[in-house]
Amino acid sequence: MGLLVLLHFIVGVMGNAAALLLYTAPILTFKRVIAKRSTEEFSCIPYIIALFNCLLYTWYGFPVVSSGWENFLLITINGLGIIFELSFIFIYIWFSSAQNKKIASLMLMVVIAVSSITAFVSSFALHDHYHRKLLVGSVGLVASVGMYGSPLVAVKRVIKTKSVEFMPFYLSFFSCLASSLWLAYGFLGHDLFLAAPNILGSPMGLLQIILYCMYRKHKGDHEETDNKMDLEKNGVKFGSLEQDGNEKI
Secondary structure (H helix, E strand, C coil): CHHHHHHHHHHHHHHHHHHHHHHHCCHHHHHHHHHHCCCCCCCCHHHHHHHHHHHHHHHHHCCCCCCCCCCHHHHHHHHHHHHHHHHHHHHHHHHCCHHHHHHHHHHHHHHHHHHHHHHHHHHHCCCCHHHHHHHHHHHHHHHHHHHHHCCHHHHHHHHHHCCCCCCCHHHHHHHHHHHHHHHHHHHHCCCHHHHHHHHHHHHHHHHHHHHHHHHCCCCCHHHHHHHHHHHHHHCCCCHHHHHCCCCCC
16 A cells, blocks of 8 residues: 555656646747747637636645645645646737737636636635535536547647647647656545546647657648749748848848
């Protein structure tokens, strides 16, 4: 039994490390957003759903819901996840179009409201760990399915355009790694609410990696069109100069 507990803890630490890499992977994407002062065709939905997931599982890890500090590792990593996801969402809202600002802000308010209601009900309306876990875990399960299912939008785009420009590799890789480790953590701890979401997350991450390997060297339709336009305008490719308003020419 002692060996099983130790293994459970080690897998949890490894899951924390993988999840931290997953949460920090979009930094490169948002450096691009800040540099271009545009969100381009990136979607904010995965980050909002990820925030929802982090809020719920941070609360799930507290002794109010879990028994003692058995899931303390959930608090540490999902607490960091909240900070990262909020940062990405605010950057997205700052640089997005007016319509996208409204949509992202509305979704953010809904996520915060549902998370707060879930925490309030589990604290004051339910009086034992079993029913609190059942409530928070069930809502968290829906959030996790949404989080791991949201990349389907990017997958659809990759298949359609045959370009992986808007599906970063490291995000896909660390998603697969983190979900696989948390799947093992859930099974080792006999916690269905931690294992179940990752049954979907692991194959979804693997699918993205496979698609990336298939299309990583293929230029998408929009990229080919842009290159053709650059060649027609200049005889050679000077796309970066065109973007600067010709002030360097």
